Amino acid sequence: MAVARIAVVAGDGIGPEVVGQARKVLDAVLPGVEATEYDLGAARYHRTGEVLPDSVLAELAEHDAILLGAVGDPTVPPGVLERGLLLKLRFDFDQYVNLRPSRLWPGTTGPLASVKPNEIDLVVVREGTEGLYAGAGGALHRDTPAEVATEESLNTRHGVERVIRDAFARAGRRERRKVTLVHKTNVLTHAGSLWARAFAAVAAEHPDIETEYQHVDAAAMFLVTQPQRYDVVVTDNLFGDILTDIAAAVTGGIGLAASGSINPERAYPSMFEPVHGSAPDIAGQGVADPAAAVLSTALLLDHLGHPDAARRVTEAVAAELSSRGAGSPRRTADIGDRLAAHAAS
Amino acid sequence: MAVARIAVVAGDGIGPEVVGQARKVLDAVLPGVEATEYDLGAARYHRTGEVLPDSVLAELAEHDAILLGAVGDPTVPPGVLERGLLLKLRFDFDQYVNLRPSRLWPGTTGPLASVKPNEIDLVVVREGTEGLYAGAGGALHRDTPAEVATEESLNTRHGVERVIRDAFARAGRRERRKVTLVHKTNVLTHAGSLWARAFAAVAAEHPDIETEYQHVDAAAMFLVTQPQRYDVVVTDNLFGDILTDIAAAVTGGIGLAASGSINPERAYPSMFEPVHGSAPDIAGQGVADPAAAVLSTALLLDHLGHPDAARRVTEAVAAELSSRGAGSPRRTADIGDRLAAHAAS
Ligand SMILES: CC(C)[C@H](C(=O)O)[C@@H](O)C(=O)O
């Protein structure tokens, strides 16, 4: 029997290039993985008009995890792949923990003058199956001066509490043991109150973990002025979308950002993917940096119960980044080979 | 007859200190202003339980503009002053343009290593009367495991189009003549489509103005990595709340950020206030920086049809900031005196 059954969705643009390297690294640290490729994304959509056929969804469900490169290109109408593929997987597979770590890696420089490598090391635990992403909304009198359009944020105690629990569990395994709740309780009073009460209830079970609350606008500001202050941040789906891009920006851009859409109970496959997109402008040139895809593979390994392998992959990336000279030529495949060799050793 | 009737809401904490200096500057550049003080904010709420009595609202309505310092303190429950005072004024006085300029002023340093003074000069035109701030939401089964809480974003063609028009009008008066629409059209497809179509329609009337669109997560990132790229940014109420705090952060913090909640038609009084809060920790010590309150006064002057006076006030602040030595002692009142003298000359 395979040690793990992984569905690989390489996707579009640089997706296949970076996923190819991530698979090298995966094979190096966890021999015996069974990987099956699925052709999904903009290319398939253009060719067949299909986004995610039910039969493919059913096959994906049979895997332990999904490794995704990047999907999309500028010619697909907004929403088609997002709602039809990425969000569909998050919702159908109940991936309620959207995990996004951000580190300012040794050997890298971020945009902030006063922050040194290793000083930023935070993880955002973003809710993945509720909020404004529920798809609850509509429009009346479309295309007339009387048009009204709505979007509804749906929040349940069930959905909010479970993701907060996950955040506290993760904080308990980290050094600083601190959780920051981010919301906008002063304006979104109904959802805000639910989040605040669920947070207080879970916090009461974890007296050893430090807690704080911030409004989303303040958190967006502090992520720029004092990102060092954060350890684990838990927040709703839309706030998490925005805050993780700021966290990526202050740690050197989305080029290095990894993510997991996780069902912690493993009742369904979780999905791991670099935060960067398909970058059609550099696709096919063999110059895409596979670091984010490889770091996403580390998250995958950790989720599947291989924390040592995950640690070795992460350390290989840290070593690779430390030793990179500014402007030294970097070929995607060479980086993958070095990472695989380092992680395996 | 007075040249302008201004309602002054000094508020709590450092509010009175900074507004005191702003009034000096106002009197210096526009003699004959009639200013009336209104006691509103946390102090009044604690003393009387009142937030904004109808009679006061009616009196405020008789003014040309409102100058506000800061309201709030940590002991007021979340939402009370926000919904009862600030948002009530924005909504009742139809202040649909929430104007928030951000500049990296000469003589100041922001947190970004690669950005030099004057390189950031953007203004966010945030919608002020719709979206998730409409107060449409509720909760069922509160305080039980079955609780569900909703927040609804309401967007009308009327409300969206008018604020986009304002953004284009402002861009037409600026040098770079560029407007960036920020939304999340790939997830919030109903509201996003309304915003995108209204934007395209107004853009078609302004062929001389450059336009671009960005998702809110990308914009949050680019505000950190390339804030120089923005001129006028137009966006919805909640996105604007978050983006303006990022813009404030990259230009040195909210200490210098000014804002206006504007009814461009002047059918109701507009309100001008520093973005910073009441800062109870430094209140009463005479050390609060009045720059943001004074810059808010410049926005007030501009709105009331005194662009020359506005320019002189802004230049006085620019000169003051240029000449500040790092760590030189700064007393609130001295700064106000210098600014008033400079602006009057
Ligand atoms: C592509 C889009 C649907 C997605 C999101 O908004 O969640 C992306 O921005 C992300 O952060 O994974």
Ligand SMILES: CC(C)[C@H](C(=O)O)[C@@H](O)C(=O)O
């Ligand atoms: C105090 C709060 C209601 C307000 C807002 O969210 O608009 C504030 O954050 C602001 O930006 O003016």
